[in-house]
Amino acid sequence: MKVFHYQGALFQAENQPLNAVAARYGTPCYVYSRAALENHWRAYDDAFADRPHLICYAVKANSNLALLNLLARLGSGFDIVSVGELERVLAAGGDPGKVVFSGVGKREEELRRALEVGIRCFNVETPDELNRLDRIAGELGRKAPISLRVNPDVDAQTHPYISTGLRENKFGIAIDDALDFYQKAAALPNLAVTGIDCHIGSQITNTAPFQDALQRVLNLAQRLEQAGIAIKHLDLGGGLGIRYRDETPPTPAEYAAALREKLGDTPYEILLEPGRAIVGNAGLLLTRVEYIKDTPAKRFAIVDAAMNDLLRPALYNAWQDIVAVQQDDATPEAVYDVVGPVCETGDFLGKERKLRIKPGDLLAVCSAGAYGFSMSSNYNSRPRPAEVLVDGDKTHLIRERETLAQLWQGEHLVLG
Ligand code: LLP
Numbered sequence: 001m002k003v004f005h006y007q008g009a010l011f012q013a014e015n016q017p018l019n020a021v022a023a024r025y026g027t028p029c030y031v032y033s034r035a036a037l038e039n040h041w042r043a044y045d046d047a048f049a050d051r052p053h054l055i056c057y058a059v060k061a062n063s064n065l066a067l068l069n070l071l072a073r074l075g076s077g078f079d080i081v082s083v084g085e086l087e088r089v090l091a092a093g094g095d096p097g098k099v100v101f102s103g104v105g106k107r108e109e110e111l112r113r114a115l116e117v118g119i120r121c122f123n124v125e126t127p128d129e130l131n132r133l134d135r136i137a138g139e140l141g142r143k144a145p146i147s148l149r150v151n152p153d154v155d156a157q158t159h160p161y162i163s164t165g166l167r168e169n170k171f172g173i174a175i176d177d178a179l180d181f182y183q184k185a186a187a188l189p190n191l192a193v194t195g196i197d198c199h200i201g202s203q204i205t206n207t208a209p210f211q212d213a214l215q216r217v218l219n220l221a222q223r224l225e226q227a228g229i230a231i232k233h234l235d236l237g238g239g240l241g242i243r244y245r246d247e248t249p250p251t252p253a254e255y256a257a258a259l260r261e262k263l264g265d266t267p268y269e270i271l272l273e274p275g276r277a278i279v280g281n282a283g284l285l286l287t288r289v290e291y292i293k294d295t296p297a298k299r300f301a302i303v304d305a306a307m308n309d310l311l312r313p314a315l316y317n318a319w320q321d322i323v324a325v326q327q328d329d330a331t332p333e334a335v336y337d338v339v340g341p342v343c344e345t346g347d348f349l350g351k352e353r354k355l356r357i358k359p360g361d362l363l364a365v366c367s368a369g370a371y372g373f374s375m376s377s378n379y380n381s382r383p384r385p386a387e388v389l390v391d392g393d394k395t396h397l398i399r400e401r402e403t404l405a406q407l408w409q410g411e412h413l414v415l416g
Contacts, residue, residue, distance in 0.1 A: 003033040003035050003036040003282070004033065004036075004284060004364070004366065006327065009326060009327040009328070010325065010326055010327075011323060011324070011325045011326075011327075011364055013031050013032075013033050013284070013390040014033050014034075014035055014390045014391070014392055014393070015390075015392055015393040016390045016393060016395055018031065018286055018325045018362060018364060019325055019326060019362055021286060021388055021390070021395060022286055022288065022325070022362050024395065025386050025388050025395075025397060025401075026386065026401060027286050027287050027288040027304050027305070027362065027385075028285060028286065028287045028288075028303075028304050028305035028309050028385040029285070029286045029385050029386045029387070029388055029401075030283055030284070030285055030286070030368065030369075030372060030373050030385055030386070030387040030388065031283065031284055031285075031286055031364075031387075031388050031389075031390060032062075032064075032067065032279075032282050032283040032369055032387065032388070032389045032390065032398075033282050033283070033389075033390050034070060034389055034390065034391040034392075035391075035392075036281060036282035036283075036369075037067060037070060037071070037278065037279060037282040037369075038070065038074060040252075040277060040278045040279070040281070040282060041055065041057070041071055041074055041076060041278050042074065043251070043252045043253070044252045044272065044274055044277065044278065045074070045075075046252075046253075047251075047252040047253045047255065047256035048256050048270055048272070050260075051263075051269075051270060052269040052270070053269060053270040053271070053272070054077045054098060054120075054269070054270075054271050054272075055076055055077060055272050055274065056076070056077035056078050056079040056098065056099070056100050056120075056235075056271055056272065056273050057071050057076050057077070057078055057079065057273075057274065057275065057278055057279075058078075058079045058238045058273045058274060058275030058276075059078050059079065059080050059081075059085040059088065059089060059275075060081055060085065060275060060371075060374060061275025061276055061278070061279050061280070061369075061370040061371055061374060062275075062279045062283070062369055062370055062371075062372070062373060062374050063085060063088050063374055064373065064387055064398055064399055065088060065091055065092045065398070066092075066387075066389055066396065066398035066399075067279065067389070067398070068088060068089060068092035068094060069092040069093050069094075071094075071278075072089075072092055072093045072094040072095065073093075076094075076098070077094075077095070077098030077099060077100065077120065077271070078094050078098065078099050078100075079099075079100050079102055079238070079273035079275075080099055080100070080101050080102070080103075081101070081102050081103035082103065082110065083107075083109065083110040083113050083114070086099065086101070086110075086113060086114060086117070086119075090117065096117040096118050096119050096120075097118060097119070097120055098120055099114070099117075099119040099120055100119070100120055100121045100122075100123055100197075100235060100271060100273070101114050101119055101121070101122050101123060102123040102125070102149065102197070102199070102273070103123075103125065104125045104126055104170055104171060105126070106122075106129060108132065108136065111129075111132065111133050111136050111144075112136050112140070115133075115136060115137055115140050115142050115144060116140065118142075119145075120145065121145045121146065121147055121194060121195060121197075121233075121235070121271075122144055122145065122146045122147075123146075123147055123148075123149045123197040123235065124146050124147070124148050124149065124173075124185070125148075125149045125171060125172055125173065126173075127173065127181055127184075130146070130181065130184060130185050130188060130191065131188070133146065133190075133191065134188040134189065134190045134191050135190075137190035137191065138189065138190040142190065143190055143191065143192045144190060144191050144192065145191075145192050145194045146185060146191050146192065146193060146194065146195075147193070147194060147195035147196050147197040147233070147235055148172075148173050148178055148181055148182060148185065148196065148197065149171065149172040149173065149197040149198060149199065150172050150173055150174075150175045150178045150196060150197070150198050150216075150217065150220060151164075151166075151167065151169065151171055151172035151173060151174055151175060151198070152175050152198055152200065152212070152213040152216040152217065153166060153167045153174070153175065153216075154166075154200055154209050154212045154213045154216070155209065156200045156201030156202075156204050156209045156239065157204065157205075157206070157209060158201045158202060158203050158204050158205075158239075158241075164199055164200060164201045164202075171199070172197075172198065172199075175216055175217075175220060178196075178220055179220070179223055179224065179227060182224055182227070182229050183227065183229070186229050193229055193230075193231070194231070194232050194233060195231055195232060195233035195234060195235055195268075195271070196217050196220060196221055196224075196231055196233075196234050196235070197234075197235035197237070197271075198213055198217055198235070198236060198237055199235075199236075199237025199238060199239060199273060200213050200237065200239060201239050202238065202239050202241075202275075202276060203239070203241040203242070203276065204239045204240060204241050204249075205241040205247045205248065205249040205250075206249075206250065207250050207254065207255060207258035210236070210239070210255065210258060210259065211258055211259070211261070211262055213236070214234075214236060214259055214262045214263070215262055217234055217236070218234075218262060218263075218266065221234065221266075221268070231268065232268065232269060233268055233269040233270070233271050234268045234269075234270055234271070235270075235271035235272070235273065236259065236270060236271070236272055236273075237272070237273050238272065238273040238274045238275050238276070238277070239274075240252065240255055240274055240276070240277040241276070241277070242276055242277055242280040242281050242367065242370075243281070243367075244318070244319055244320055244321070244366075244367050245319050245321065249277075252274075252277065275370055275371075276370040276371070278370075279369040279370045280367050280368075280369050280370035280371075281366075281367050281369065282369040283367075283368050283369025283370070283372060284364045284365060284366050284367070284368050284369070285305055285309065285310050285349075285364070285365040285368040285372060285385070286325070286362060286363075286364055286365075287303040287304055287305035287309075287349075287362070287363050287364075287365065288303060288304050288360065288361070288362050288363070289301050289302070289303050289357055289358070289359050289360060289361045289362075289363060290302050290303060290304055290341070290359065291359055292336075292357070292358065292359055298337055299334055299335065299336050299337070300336060300337050300338075300339050301336040301337070301338045301339070301355065301357060301363075302339055302340070302341065303338055303339070303340060303349065303363060304340075304341070305340055305349065305365070305385070306339075306340025306341055306342040306347050306349075306380070306382065307340055307342050307344065307346065307347040307348075307349075307379070308340075308342060308376060308377045308378065308379040308380060308382050308384075309340070309372075309373075309376050309382070309384070309385050310349060310365060310368055310372050310375075310376070311371075311375045311376070311377075312368075312371060312372070312375070313348055313349050313350065314344070314346040314347060314348065315375075319350070320349070320350065320365050320366055320367050320368060321350075321365075321366040321367065322338055322349060322350045322353050322355070322363055322364070322365050322366070323363065323364050323366065324355055324356060324357055324361060324362070324363060325361070325362035325363065325364055326361065326362065327356070328356050328357075328358075328361070329356070331356040331357065331358055332356065333354055333355070333356050334354070334355065334356075335352050335353065335354055336352075336353050336354075336355050336357070337350070337351045337352065337353075338350040338351075338353055338355075338363065338365075341380070341382075342379060342380045342382070343380065349365050350365070373385070373387060373399075378402075378407055381407055383401060383402035383403060383404060383406065383407060384401070384402045385401060386399060386400060386401040387399035
Protein backbone atom coordinates (compact mmCIF):
# COMPACT_ATOMS: atom_id res chain seq x y z
CA MET A 1 0.00 0.00 0.00
CA LYS A 2 1.26 3.48 -0.88
CA VAL A 3 0.40 5.66 2.07
CA PHE A 4 1.20 8.96 0.35
CA HIS A 5 -0.63 8.98 -2.98
CA TYR A 6 -2.89 10.96 -5.29
CA GLN A 7 -6.61 10.43 -4.96
CA GLY A 8 -7.79 12.04 -8.16
CA ALA A 9 -5.82 15.27 -8.39
CA LEU A 10 -5.24 15.59 -4.65
CA PHE A 11 -2.24 14.26 -2.74
CA GLN A 12 -3.13 12.52 0.48
CA ALA A 13 -1.64 10.81 3.50
CA GLU A 14 -3.54 7.56 4.05
CA ASN A 15 -7.18 8.77 3.76
CA GLN A 16 -6.47 12.41 4.61
CA PRO A 17 -6.23 15.00 1.82
CA LEU A 18 -3.19 17.14 2.61
CA ASN A 19 -4.99 20.41 1.89
CA ALA A 20 -7.30 19.56 4.80
CA VAL A 21 -4.27 18.89 7.03
CA ALA A 22 -2.79 22.27 6.03
CA ALA A 23 -6.08 24.06 6.64
CA ARG A 24 -6.35 22.57 10.10
CA TYR A 25 -2.76 22.75 11.33
CA GLY A 26 -1.11 25.40 9.15
CA THR A 27 2.19 25.20 7.29
CA PRO A 28 5.01 24.34 7.37
CA CYS A 29 4.05 21.08 8.96
CA TYR A 30 5.48 17.57 9.13
CA VAL A 31 2.95 14.87 8.34
CA TYR A 32 3.56 11.22 9.25
CA SER A 33 1.65 8.06 8.43
CA ARG A 34 1.08 5.62 11.27
CA ALA A 35 0.56 2.75 8.83
CA ALA A 36 3.87 3.44 7.06
CA LEU A 37 5.80 3.70 10.33
CA GLU A 38 4.36 0.47 11.66
CA ASN A 39 4.70 -1.41 8.35
CA HIS A 40 8.34 -0.46 8.03
CA TRP A 41 9.12 -1.55 11.58
CA ARG A 42 7.28 -4.85 11.14
CA ALA A 43 9.04 -5.53 7.84
CA TYR A 44 12.36 -5.23 9.66
CA ASP A 45 11.23 -7.34 12.58
CA ASP A 46 9.76 -10.04 10.32
CA ALA A 47 12.93 -10.15 8.24
CA PHE A 48 14.88 -11.41 11.27
CA ALA A 49 12.11 -13.59 12.70
CA ASP A 50 14.10 -16.79 12.20
CA ARG A 51 16.67 -15.93 14.86
CA PRO A 52 16.89 -14.11 18.19
CA HIS A 53 16.98 -10.42 17.40
CA LEU A 54 16.04 -6.97 18.64
CA ILE A 55 15.22 -3.99 16.44
CA CYS A 56 16.54 -0.89 18.24
CA TYR A 57 15.06 2.06 16.36
CA ALA A 58 17.64 4.88 16.05
CA VAL A 59 15.94 7.70 17.93
CA LYS A 60 18.01 10.42 16.26
CA ALA A 61 16.16 9.88 12.97
CA ASN A 62 12.94 11.18 14.50
CA SER A 63 12.45 11.48 18.22
CA ASN A 64 8.83 12.61 18.47
CA LEU A 65 7.27 11.02 21.57
CA ALA A 66 4.16 9.80 19.77
CA LEU A 67 6.24 7.94 17.19
CA LEU A 68 8.50 6.46 19.88
CA ASN A 69 5.41 5.37 21.78
CA LEU A 70 3.91 3.64 18.72
CA LEU A 71 7.19 1.79 18.16
CA ALA A 72 7.46 0.86 21.85
CA ARG A 73 3.96 -0.61 21.61
CA LEU A 74 5.18 -2.85 18.76
CA GLY A 75 7.96 -4.10 21.05
CA SER A 76 10.76 -2.01 19.60
CA GLY A 77 14.04 -1.36 21.32
CA PHE A 78 15.87 1.94 20.88
CA ASP A 79 19.34 3.12 19.94
CA ILE A 80 20.12 6.36 21.76
CA VAL A 81 23.05 8.75 21.66
CA SER A 82 22.29 11.11 24.54
CA VAL A 83 20.52 11.29 27.86
CA GLY A 84 17.96 13.49 26.11
CA GLU A 85 17.09 10.62 23.81
CA LEU A 86 17.02 8.25 26.79
CA GLU A 87 14.52 10.44 28.64
CA ARG A 88 12.39 10.68 25.50
CA VAL A 89 12.29 6.89 25.23
CA LEU A 90 11.30 6.59 28.90
CA ALA A 91 8.68 9.34 28.58
CA ALA A 92 7.26 7.51 25.57
CA GLY A 93 6.90 4.27 27.53
CA GLY A 94 9.94 2.53 26.01
CA ASP A 95 11.54 -0.36 27.88
CA PRO A 96 15.00 0.64 29.21
CA GLY A 97 15.95 -3.03 29.03
CA LYS A 98 15.77 -2.72 25.24
CA VAL A 99 17.92 0.40 24.94
CA VAL A 100 21.43 0.47 23.50
CA PHE A 101 23.54 3.57 24.03
CA SER A 102 25.87 4.60 21.17
CA GLY A 103 27.96 7.76 20.77
CA VAL A 104 31.59 8.83 20.89
CA GLY A 105 31.32 11.31 23.76
CA LYS A 106 29.09 10.01 26.53
CA ARG A 107 29.25 12.27 29.59
CA GLU A 108 29.45 11.10 33.24
CA GLU A 109 25.84 11.96 34.04
CA GLU A 110 24.64 10.28 30.87
CA LEU A 111 26.37 7.03 31.79
CA ARG A 112 25.09 7.30 35.34
CA ARG A 113 21.47 7.77 34.32
CA ALA A 114 21.62 4.92 31.79
CA LEU A 115 23.07 2.63 34.47
CA GLU A 116 20.38 3.65 36.96
CA VAL A 117 17.54 2.78 34.59
CA GLY A 118 19.23 -0.46 33.52
CA ILE A 119 19.76 -0.24 29.78
CA ARG A 120 20.45 -3.28 27.62
CA CYS A 121 23.97 -2.36 26.44
CA PHE A 122 26.55 0.41 26.28
CA ASN A 123 28.16 0.58 22.86
CA VAL A 124 31.56 1.84 24.00
CA GLU A 125 33.33 3.85 21.34
CA THR A 126 36.32 5.37 23.09
CA PRO A 127 38.91 3.48 25.20
CA ASP A 128 38.74 5.89 28.16
CA GLU A 129 34.97 5.39 28.26
CA LEU A 130 35.63 1.84 29.56
CA ASN A 131 37.33 3.13 32.70
CA ARG A 132 34.77 5.86 33.25
CA LEU A 133 31.89 3.41 32.91
CA ASP A 134 33.58 0.85 35.15
CA ARG A 135 34.10 3.45 37.87
CA ILE A 136 30.52 4.76 37.78
CA ALA A 137 29.06 1.25 37.68
CA GLY A 138 31.19 0.43 40.74
CA GLU A 139 29.88 3.51 42.57
CA LEU A 140 26.31 2.46 41.82
CA GLY A 141 26.93 -1.20 42.65
CA ARG A 142 25.98 -2.26 39.10
CA LYS A 143 27.57 -4.29 36.37
CA ALA A 144 27.52 -2.44 33.06
CA PRO A 145 26.76 -4.58 29.97
CA ILE A 146 29.04 -3.49 27.16
CA SER A 147 29.99 -4.07 23.58
CA LEU A 148 32.78 -2.24 21.80
CA ARG A 149 31.83 -0.36 18.70
CA VAL A 150 34.47 -1.49 16.27
CA ASN A 151 35.40 0.41 13.18
CA PRO A 152 35.71 -2.27 10.50
CA ASP A 153 37.28 0.06 7.90
CA VAL A 154 34.84 -0.62 5.08
CA ASP A 155 33.65 1.89 2.53
CA ALA A 156 29.89 2.25 2.84
CA GLN A 157 29.78 3.97 -0.56
CA THR A 158 27.57 6.76 0.70
CA HIS A 159 27.85 10.51 1.26
CA PRO A 160 31.16 11.23 3.06
CA TYR A 161 29.37 13.13 5.85
CA ILE A 162 27.32 10.05 6.76
CA SER A 163 29.97 7.39 6.27
CA THR A 164 31.20 6.24 9.66
CA GLY A 165 33.07 2.95 9.25
CA LEU A 166 36.25 4.19 7.60
CA ARG A 167 39.58 4.24 9.40
CA GLU A 168 39.73 8.03 9.26
CA ASN A 169 36.29 8.49 10.89
CA LYS A 170 36.03 9.41 14.58
CA PHE A 171 33.72 6.51 15.35
CA GLY A 172 34.47 3.26 17.10
CA ILE A 173 37.71 1.47 17.88
CA ALA A 174 39.92 0.18 15.06
CA ILE A 175 39.00 -3.45 14.59
CA ASP A 176 42.66 -4.50 14.73
CA ASP A 177 43.01 -2.99 18.22
CA ALA A 178 39.71 -4.43 19.45
CA LEU A 179 41.07 -7.65 20.98
CA ASP A 180 43.35 -5.66 23.29
CA PHE A 181 40.53 -3.42 24.45
CA TYR A 182 38.18 -6.37 24.91
CA GLN A 183 40.79 -7.97 27.16
CA LYS A 184 41.07 -4.74 29.14
CA ALA A 185 37.27 -4.55 29.42
CA ALA A 186 36.98 -8.17 30.52
CA ALA A 187 39.46 -7.48 33.32
CA LEU A 188 37.47 -4.55 34.73
CA PRO A 189 35.35 -5.62 37.70
CA ASN A 190 32.16 -3.70 36.95
CA LEU A 191 31.78 -4.40 33.23
CA ALA A 192 30.15 -7.41 31.58
CA VAL A 193 31.25 -7.95 27.99
CA THR A 194 28.16 -9.03 26.06
CA GLY A 195 28.53 -8.08 22.40
CA ILE A 196 30.26 -6.50 19.44
CA ASP A 197 28.82 -3.39 17.81
CA CYS A 198 29.42 -1.76 14.46
CA HIS A 199 27.70 0.87 12.33
CA ILE A 200 29.27 1.80 9.02
CA GLY A 201 27.15 4.66 7.74
CA SER A 202 23.76 5.71 6.52
CA GLN A 203 21.69 5.63 3.31
CA ILE A 204 23.56 2.53 2.12
CA THR A 205 21.87 1.12 -0.96
CA ASN A 206 23.62 -2.20 -1.51
CA THR A 207 24.35 -5.18 0.66
CA ALA A 208 28.09 -5.62 -0.01
CA PRO A 209 29.40 -3.15 2.61
CA PHE A 210 27.12 -4.68 5.27
CA GLN A 211 28.41 -8.15 4.40
CA ASP A 212 32.05 -7.01 4.47
CA ALA A 213 31.58 -5.40 7.87
CA LEU A 214 29.78 -8.44 9.24
CA GLN A 215 32.53 -10.77 8.03
CA ARG A 216 35.10 -8.71 9.92
CA VAL A 217 32.92 -8.65 13.02
CA LEU A 218 32.48 -12.45 12.85
CA ASN A 219 36.25 -12.91 12.55
CA LEU A 220 36.69 -10.77 15.64
CA ALA A 221 34.03 -12.76 17.51
CA GLN A 222 36.01 -15.90 16.77
CA ARG A 223 39.25 -14.37 17.99
CA LEU A 224 37.50 -13.23 21.17
CA GLU A 225 36.11 -16.68 21.72
CA GLN A 226 39.63 -18.12 21.39
CA ALA A 227 40.80 -15.60 23.97
CA GLY A 228 38.07 -16.80 26.34
CA ILE A 229 35.73 -13.84 25.89
CA ALA A 230 32.26 -15.07 25.01
CA ILE A 231 30.06 -12.83 22.90
CA LYS A 232 26.27 -13.11 23.09
CA HIS A 233 25.10 -10.54 20.56
CA LEU A 234 26.22 -8.73 17.44
CA ASP A 235 24.85 -5.23 16.96
CA LEU A 236 25.08 -4.49 13.25
CA GLY A 237 23.95 -0.87 13.47
CA GLY A 238 21.60 0.88 11.08
CA GLY A 239 22.25 2.38 7.70
CA LEU A 240 19.88 0.67 5.29
CA GLY A 241 18.98 3.22 2.63
CA ILE A 242 15.58 4.23 1.29
CA ARG A 243 14.34 5.38 -2.09
CA TYR A 244 14.44 9.16 -2.37
CA ARG A 245 14.59 9.31 -6.17
CA ASP A 246 15.65 6.28 -8.19
CA GLU A 247 17.73 4.36 -5.67
CA THR A 248 16.91 0.67 -5.39
CA PRO A 249 17.97 -0.19 -1.84
CA PRO A 250 17.59 -3.75 -0.62
CA THR A 251 14.34 -4.44 1.21
CA PRO A 252 14.72 -5.42 4.87
CA ALA A 253 14.12 -9.04 3.77
CA GLU A 254 16.92 -8.86 1.18
CA TYR A 255 19.20 -7.18 3.69
CA ALA A 256 18.46 -9.89 6.26
CA ALA A 257 19.10 -12.60 3.66
CA ALA A 258 22.48 -11.06 2.82
CA LEU A 259 23.45 -11.04 6.50
CA ARG A 260 22.19 -14.59 6.94
CA GLU A 261 24.63 -15.76 4.24
CA LYS A 262 27.48 -14.71 6.50
CA LEU A 263 25.88 -15.53 9.84
CA GLY A 264 25.15 -19.13 8.95
CA ASP A 265 24.19 -21.01 12.09
CA THR A 266 26.25 -18.87 14.48
CA PRO A 267 24.36 -18.52 17.75
CA TYR A 268 24.49 -14.77 18.20
CA GLU A 269 21.46 -12.64 18.90
CA ILE A 270 21.31 -9.89 16.26
CA LEU A 271 20.66 -6.29 17.27
CA LEU A 272 19.92 -3.69 14.59
CA GLU A 273 19.68 0.09 14.77
CA PRO A 274 17.63 1.24 11.78
CA GLY A 275 16.42 4.84 11.71
CA ARG A 276 15.85 6.10 8.19
CA ALA A 277 14.46 2.79 6.90
CA ILE A 278 11.71 2.93 9.53
CA VAL A 279 10.67 6.56 9.45
CA GLY A 280 12.15 8.20 6.31
CA ASN A 281 9.36 7.35 3.92
CA ALA A 282 6.74 7.56 6.65
CA GLY A 283 6.77 11.36 6.60
CA LEU A 284 6.68 14.46 4.44
CA LEU A 285 6.99 18.18 4.92
CA LEU A 286 3.99 20.21 3.87
CA THR A 287 4.72 23.77 2.79
CA ARG A 288 2.92 26.61 1.03
CA VAL A 289 4.15 28.71 -1.87
CA GLU A 290 4.37 32.33 -0.73
CA TYR A 291 5.75 33.92 -3.89
CA ILE A 292 6.82 33.08 -7.38
CA LYS A 293 9.84 35.15 -8.34
CA ASP A 294 11.27 35.41 -11.82
CA THR A 295 14.86 36.60 -12.11
CA PRO A 296 16.95 36.90 -15.27
CA ALA A 297 18.64 33.60 -14.39
CA LYS A 298 16.02 31.53 -12.61
CA ARG A 299 12.47 31.13 -11.51
CA PHE A 300 12.05 30.66 -7.78
CA ALA A 301 9.17 29.25 -5.78
CA ILE A 302 9.60 30.86 -2.38
CA VAL A 303 7.88 28.65 0.18
CA ASP A 304 7.20 28.92 3.90
CA ALA A 305 9.51 26.02 4.87
CA ALA A 306 13.25 26.51 4.92
CA MET A 307 16.60 24.94 5.73
CA ASN A 308 15.91 25.36 9.43
CA ASP A 309 12.93 23.02 9.04
CA LEU A 310 14.59 20.54 6.66
CA LEU A 311 18.37 20.77 6.52
CA ARG A 312 19.22 17.78 4.32
CA PRO A 313 19.15 19.53 0.93
CA ALA A 314 21.32 22.39 2.21
CA LEU A 315 23.73 20.21 4.19
CA TYR A 316 24.19 17.21 1.90
CA ASN A 317 22.78 18.50 -1.37
CA ALA A 318 20.22 15.75 -0.77
CA TRP A 319 17.48 15.27 -3.37
CA GLN A 320 13.95 14.85 -2.06
CA ASP A 321 10.94 14.72 -4.32
CA ILE A 322 8.64 17.75 -4.28
CA VAL A 323 5.07 17.39 -5.50
CA ALA A 324 2.10 19.73 -5.79
CA VAL A 325 -0.64 18.77 -3.35
CA GLN A 326 -3.30 19.82 -5.88
CA GLN A 327 -2.50 18.80 -9.45
CA ASP A 328 -3.49 21.66 -11.67
CA ASP A 329 -3.34 21.13 -15.42
CA ALA A 330 -4.56 24.68 -16.05
CA THR A 331 -1.36 26.21 -14.65
CA PRO A 332 1.57 26.09 -17.06
CA GLU A 333 4.50 23.91 -16.12
CA ALA A 334 7.76 25.69 -15.32
CA VAL A 335 11.13 24.85 -13.80
CA TYR A 336 11.60 26.16 -10.27
CA ASP A 337 14.20 26.31 -7.57
CA VAL A 338 12.12 25.72 -4.45
CA VAL A 339 13.65 27.92 -1.75
CA GLY A 340 12.84 29.11 1.76
CA PRO A 341 12.90 32.56 3.34
CA VAL A 342 16.19 32.06 5.22
CA CYS A 343 19.03 34.44 4.40
CA GLU A 344 21.45 31.91 2.93
CA THR A 345 22.00 30.90 -0.67
CA GLY A 346 22.14 27.33 0.61
CA ASP A 347 18.53 27.61 1.74
CA PHE A 348 16.82 25.44 -0.84
CA LEU A 349 14.56 22.41 -0.65
CA GLY A 350 14.95 21.42 -4.29
CA LYS A 351 16.50 22.74 -7.47
CA GLU A 352 15.24 22.70 -11.03
CA ARG A 353 11.92 21.05 -10.32
CA LYS A 354 9.19 20.96 -12.93
CA LEU A 355 5.99 22.07 -11.26
CA ARG A 356 2.60 23.56 -12.12
CA ILE A 357 2.17 25.99 -9.25
CA LYS A 358 1.06 29.47 -8.27
CA PRO A 359 1.26 31.47 -5.03
CA GLY A 360 -0.87 29.92 -2.29
CA ASP A 361 -0.44 26.35 -3.56
CA LEU A 362 0.71 23.58 -1.26
CA LEU A 363 3.78 21.45 -1.89
CA ALA A 364 4.83 18.21 -0.24
CA VAL A 365 8.54 17.54 0.24
CA CYS A 366 8.61 13.75 0.30
CA SER A 367 10.72 11.26 2.28
CA ALA A 368 11.16 13.76 5.09
CA GLY A 369 10.30 11.56 8.08
CA ALA A 370 13.93 10.85 8.99
CA TYR A 371 16.45 13.57 9.86
CA GLY A 372 13.83 16.18 9.09
CA PHE A 373 12.29 17.57 12.25
CA SER A 374 15.07 16.04 14.35
CA MET A 375 17.67 18.23 12.60
CA SER A 376 15.51 21.36 12.61
CA SER A 377 16.55 24.57 14.32
CA ASN A 378 15.30 28.05 15.08
CA TYR A 379 17.73 29.75 12.70
CA ASN A 380 16.42 33.15 11.60
CA SER A 381 14.16 33.00 14.70
CA ARG A 382 11.73 30.73 12.94
CA PRO A 383 9.46 28.67 15.22
CA ARG A 384 9.78 24.98 14.43
CA PRO A 385 6.87 23.42 12.53
CA ALA A 386 3.95 21.41 13.85
CA GLU A 387 4.00 17.61 13.53
CA VAL A 388 0.86 15.69 12.64
CA LEU A 389 0.23 11.95 12.54
CA VAL A 390 -2.34 10.60 10.12
CA ASP A 391 -4.01 7.33 11.09
CA GLY A 392 -6.56 6.23 8.49
CA ASP A 393 -9.01 9.10 8.27
CA LYS A 394 -7.99 10.56 11.64
CA THR A 395 -5.29 13.14 12.29
CA HIS A 396 -3.47 13.79 15.56
CA LEU A 397 -1.39 16.83 16.42
CA ILE A 398 1.70 15.16 17.88
CA ARG A 399 3.74 18.33 18.34
CA GLU A 400 2.42 21.85 18.44
CA ARG A 401 3.93 24.51 16.27
CA GLU A 402 6.37 26.50 18.39
CA THR A 403 5.17 29.90 19.47
CA LEU A 404 7.15 33.08 19.11
CA ALA A 405 7.44 33.41 22.89
CA GLN A 406 9.04 29.96 23.04
CA LEU A 407 11.84 31.27 20.86
CA TRP A 408 13.28 33.38 23.67
CA GLN A 409 12.10 31.25 26.57
CA GLY A 410 14.96 30.96 29.04
CA GLU A 411 16.80 34.02 27.78
CA HIS A 412 17.56 36.80 30.26
CA LEU A 413 18.15 40.51 29.84
CA VAL A 414 21.16 41.95 31.58
CA LEU A 415 19.83 44.43 34.12
CA GLY A 416 21.95 47.51 34.89
N1 LLP B 1 23.28 3.72 14.73
C1 LLP B 1 24.23 4.65 14.83
C2 LLP B 1 25.34 4.44 15.78
C3 LLP B 1 24.17 5.80 14.04
O1 LLP B 1 25.13 6.71 14.12
C4 LLP B 1 23.09 5.97 13.14
C5 LLP B 1 22.98 7.17 12.29
C6 LLP B 1 22.10 4.98 13.08
C7 LLP B 1 22.23 3.86 13.89
C8 LLP B 1 20.90 5.07 12.18
O2 LLP B 1 21.27 5.09 10.85
P1 LLP B 1 20.13 5.00 9.72
O3 LLP B 1 19.52 3.63 9.83
O4 LLP B 1 19.15 6.06 9.98
O5 LLP B 1 20.89 5.17 8.48
N2 LLP B 1 21.60 13.24 9.09
C9 LLP B 1 21.97 12.29 8.05
C10 LLP B 1 22.08 10.89 8.58
C11 LLP B 1 23.03 10.75 9.76
C12 LLP B 1 23.08 9.37 10.34
C13 LLP B 1 23.82 9.35 11.63
N3 LLP B 1 23.87 8.09 12.28
C14 LLP B 1 20.98 12.40 6.89
O6 LLP B 1 20.05 13.18 7.00
O7 LLP B 1 21.15 11.76 5.87
